[in-house]
Amino acid sequence: MSSSSASSPPTSTSRTYADALDLLNTLIPNTKVHALFGKPQDPKPPSPASDPNLLAVPEMRAWLLRANLTPQRLSALSCVHIAGTKGKGSVAALTTSALLASARSNSGTGTGPGPGPGRVGTYTSPHLVTPRERIAIDGRPVSQSLFAAAFFELWDLLSACPADDDDGPLAGLPAGAKPFYFRFLTLLALHIFLREGVRSVVLECGIGGEYDATNAVVRSAGGGGAAVTAAVITQLGVDHVAMLGDTPEAIAWHKAGVMKPGVPAFTRRLDAQPAVMDVLRARAREAAARLVEVPDDDVDAWPGVSAAKLPGGAFQKRNQALAALAAAHHLRVLEGRHGVEADTDAGASALLRDVPETVVAGLREATLRGRHEVLERGNVSWHLDGAHNTDSLAEAARWMAAVVAVVPGDAAAAAAAATTKFALVFNQQERDASALLLGLLREMEAAGVDVASRLDAAIFTRNDKTSSGGGAEDAGKAAATVDVAVQDKCAAAFRQAYPGVDALVCRDLTEMKGAVDAVAAQSTRTRVLVTGSMYLVGNVIGLLEPDGLL
Structure with missing residues (x-):
């Protein structure tokens, strides 16, 4: 898969926000990248040369290094990683609001190495009006001035990179090349978060999970990168079939890519789709992750969030439960509590009862543009x-x-x-x-x-x-x-x-x-x-x- 623009976009002498958007729009858009997956594939077993998916994470890791986003630097970030077909945006907004409420509380105001979520960064997609919406700090899209300054820092850094003549993931890449649109914005979000001293990150997958650009950012077994404190897999459905497959089981396999060793992955238990749950359980075993299945009955019994600003009935209550569990666990990890592994063995009902009131208060205040x-x-x-x-x-x-x-x-x-x-x-x-x-x-x-x-x-x-x-x-x-x-x-x-x-x-x-x-x-x-x-x-x-x- 071509991971850069066909010809390297021009450098810019003007440095305004509008200039940044103009340059951003010269990059290969997501729609053209998606089209690569609709082409007939070689009938032989896939290899990196024939399957664009297999190239995705190695390529993104190479881009991270070109952007000086090394595993050591990324280790300053602690992430809640969110995948799913429906409800990702809502869970991201709810989790962000819960962490911000904790940061405002007396027990969670830490901005340094001590307890508390510190500054909270959120990376989501797509945007409604402007790309700035995708990158938020403490619940607000970054300013035009910050976006432009960070954009040109990253743009110049990549523009100065030499051609890649090695036999690596980006072999043959010309000097000064840039990644496609979504990858560039992912790099930019991370650059901004590190630049601005963010500690907690709510990280939403773009498409899928296993091969998503965001999955190259986080720490894998034996590697470095941003730490994942909790993973969330929201409601599953069939979507983006060219990239992810055309069955619920195939989709589940991809979404489960956010599971990481020793990290709880919170998801709704789908009693009506046992084959999907079998895939998620198998993937959890492979990743040595802890799959926390949240039954609908437990969510129904949970008092939930009264007077929530982000309405949505039973569907939204399930999103609230997943966000509450992920945010509460994230805070426990940052507080250095021992035995957090045992916490997730208690069952969803017990975990929901133990969600701190500050987290619930944050869920109540969550909003999402373009929804109700x-x-x-x-x-x-x-x-x-x-x-x-x-x-x-x-x-x-x-x-x-x-x-x-x-x-x-x-x-x-x-x-x-x-x-x-x-x-x-x-x-x-x-x-x-x-x-x-x-x-x-x-x-x-x-x-x-x-x-x-x-x-x-x-x-x-x-x-x-x-x-x-x-x-x-x-x-x-x-x-x-x-x-x-x-x-x-x-x-x-x-x-x-x-x-x-x-x-x-x-x-x-x-x-x-x-x-x-x-x-x-x-x-x-x-x-x-x-x-x-x-x-x-x-x-x-x-x-x-x-x-x-x-």
């Missing part, structure tokens, strides 16, 4: 949720239903509904969009919304902010070339289910905003649900907050 978020703009309330699978869309439907449903006999609610327009903005480019759309609407109906009478418009749009470069000629070309097949299919499915409700197809978010404005002009109040894709939600936030995170 409301932005008010004039007379329009934009309800944003990046749900993009069956479970999360069902939760989004229930969340919205609580706002727009009219309970029979509730005269006040009926009067409010009569003067409030309701529109849906939906897109999903990678999955069966029509099936997910109809599932969302069924869940909304089940939650008490008469979609046929309550919904005023359904708008199906691409995620692009604009589809033209400006001018009538460009707009005309865009109209002829923009692919809206997915949107047309969704609109057709919607019209068949709800023939009395307007369905519109938009080429971009500028058109979508115009369509929403037209609906809003008919009433004093309008509510808009934007869902189906984190990319859609992120670009809508960027449209509504053009200067918010740039």
Whole structure:
């Protein structure tokens, strides 16, 4: 697998944040890297030359050394490593908030070698609006100035590296080469964390686990690197099949790559998927890790977190439990408590009972942009949720239903509904969009919304902010070339289910905003649900907050 840009990106004499983003965008994007895995493979058993996965970790370790991120330097970091198909972002946000609450408490304010989490760094992906969101310190995205300064420190360091003429993972790499987009941001996050004195890191895998770039960062058996105090494997599902396989068992094998010797790996016990659990248990034995299976019954019996800012029903409560267990164990390790191995043998129920109140308080305060978020703009309330699978869309439907449903006999609610327009903005480019759309609407109906009478418009749009470069000629070309097949299919499915409700197809978010404005002009109040894709939600936030995170 080519791990650098085809030609080394240029050096830069200007050093602004915008310059950093321009250079970052010259790197090979993740979509092109993913495409390598869809190519037919040699029918012979895989080797590093034929299987891009087998090259991933050795290549990333070589990049770490080129960036002066040596195992010795990385050993200053202690990580909670998170893999999974669904819920990774929520668990990362919850774990970060729990560690920050502990750092603020009287018993956990340490910033040096003593007890406490110290400064907390968080590395997640993808971003909603700007790459800065991926790298946070103490719960806040790093500033433009810090991002730019650290970016050019790393860029210059890699630009000065000679060609790699050795017979190693990066053999044949030209002088000054850079890794692809995700790897570069992973290097940048680590550089920033070490630069800023971070002690605890919440580290989210990009894709998979075994061959993910983040797995090259952490300490493996007999090696150096960042220490892993706890691993988390969130809800598993089938995704990224070209890279990870097309069965739950294959996906589980990859995600289990975050397991490390002697380190607990917390995961939901999937009683309905015994084959998946068999894979996780076998992988734990191979890694000499301690798999801590968390049964749903134990989570149900756990009081959980009252008045949480990050809602989500039973699914989110399971995320809270995993984050609580991981954060509590991380703190025990940093405090140097003896017998932490025995702690994880007590069973999930006992461990949940022992979660410190400071951790629970932190879970309560956790937030995540683009999930159950409301932005008010004039007379329009934009309800944003990046749900993009069956479970999360069902939760989004229930969340919205609580706002727009009219309970029979509730005269006040009926009067409010009569003067409030309701529109849906939906897109999903990678999955069966029509099936997910109809599932969302069924869940909304089940939650008490008469979609046929309550919904005023359904708008199906691409995620692009604009589809033209400006001018009538460009707009005309865009109209002829923009692919809206997915949107047309969704609109057709919607019209068949709800023939009395307007369905519109938009080429971009500028058109979508115009369509929403037209609906809003008919009433004093309008509510808009934007869902189906984190990319859609992120670009809508960027449209509504053009200067918010740039």
